[in-house]
Amino acid sequence: MSTVSKYPTPKEFLIDLPLYEIVTFEDEDLEEGRKLYCFNETLDTYCPECNQHSIFSRLGNYTTTSDASVWVDQGRFVISLGCSRNRSHTLFFLFQADGQTIQKIGQLPSIASLNLFDVKKYSKVLDKKYFQELTKSIGLASHGVGVGSFVYLRRIFEFLIEEAHGNVTSVEGWNESTYTTARMAEKIEMLKTQLPDFLVENKSMYSILSKGIHELSENECLAAFPVVKLGIEIILDDKLEKMRREQKLAEAKKAIASLASSL
Numbered sequence: 110m111s112t113v114s115k116y117p118t119p120k121e122f123l124i125d126l127p128l129y130e131i132v133t134f135e136d137e138d139l140e141e142g143r144k145l146y147c148f149n150e151t152l153d154t155y156c157p158e159c160n161q162h163s164i165f166s167r168l169g170n171y172t173t174t175s176d177a178s179v180w181v182d183q184g185r186f187v188i189s190l191g192c193s194r195n196r197s198h199t200l201f202f203l204f205q206a207d208g209q210t211i212q213k214i215g216q217l218p219s220i221a222s223l224n225l226f227d228v229k230k231y232s233k234v235l236d237k238k239y240f241q242e243l244t245k246s247i248g249l250a251s252h253g254v255g256v257g258s259f260v261y262l263r264r265i266f267e268f269l270i271e272e273a274h275g276n277v278t279s280v281e282g283w284n285e286s287t288y289t290t291a292r293m294a295e296k297i298e299m300l301k302t303q304l305p306d307f308l309v310e311n312k313s314m315y316s317i318l319s320k321g322i323h324e325l326s327e328n329e330c331l332a333a334f335p336v337v338k339l340g341i342e343i344i345l346d347d348k349l350e351k352m353r354r355e356q357k358l359a360e361a362k363k364a365i366a367s368l369a370s371s372l
């Protein structure tokens with residue numbers, strides 16, 4: 110097992126991790142904490158003031174060293190990032206290092222406002238009701254609410270699977286009774302002509318969706334959240350792509366028709 114994936118990357122720490130979650134580093138993995146403490150890479154994320162994605166880099170004075178334990182027990186530290194278009198557009202993060210743990214204890218803008226931008230585009234291909242649930246779900250997850258955020262996400266995922274299901278029920282040889290009793294991973298397999306390949310290839314990741322809400326722990330839900338969110342995004346990206354293609358074809362048809370009539 111790789112030791113790297115056990116810990117959030119600096120980007121995940123800054124952008125995705127809910128406040129107050131305590132990450133404990135093993136003796137042999139202190140380097141992973143140093144990567145955050147001495148963060149000096151660039152970060153590609155949403156700038157609320159530019160209202161688009163931008164490249165951020167660190168502001169102010171900060172420690173750079175290869176000493177892996179430099180951050181241990183340092184107490185509070187700040188990571189402040191400036192937008193490359195305008196250095197006064199800043200992202201501010203406050204951390205607390207107690208012993209070999211790091212906890213994010215504050216940030217501005219909020220996680221929700223940093224993450225919502227990326228899903229705005231989906232309002233074009235997702236029913237209003239489900240789009241609102243998607244944003245609600247992201248807001249809840251950013252506050253560390255596991256089960257609640259997961260329930261919304263699960264409903265959206267199931268809705269999208271049902272939509273795909275609706276396209277195949279009249280296909281010859283379709284077995285509705287097998288489908289009805291199938292688990293989520295099997296349903297995805299049965300719907301493979303309607304769903305993006307990535308989802309079908311990784312369908313086992315969605316077995317968690319077959320569990321009852323009462324069987325799920327808060328942490329299990331938070332851990333599964335990014336995977337299910339990714340699945341939803343992949344389905345919606347596919348729909349956006351199809352929509353753009355259809356629009357282009359319609360425009361081409363119109364252009365050809367008007368050219369033909371002018372000749």
Ligand SMILES: [Zn+2]
Pocket residue numbers: 156157158159160163192193194195198
């Ligand atoms: Zn900016």
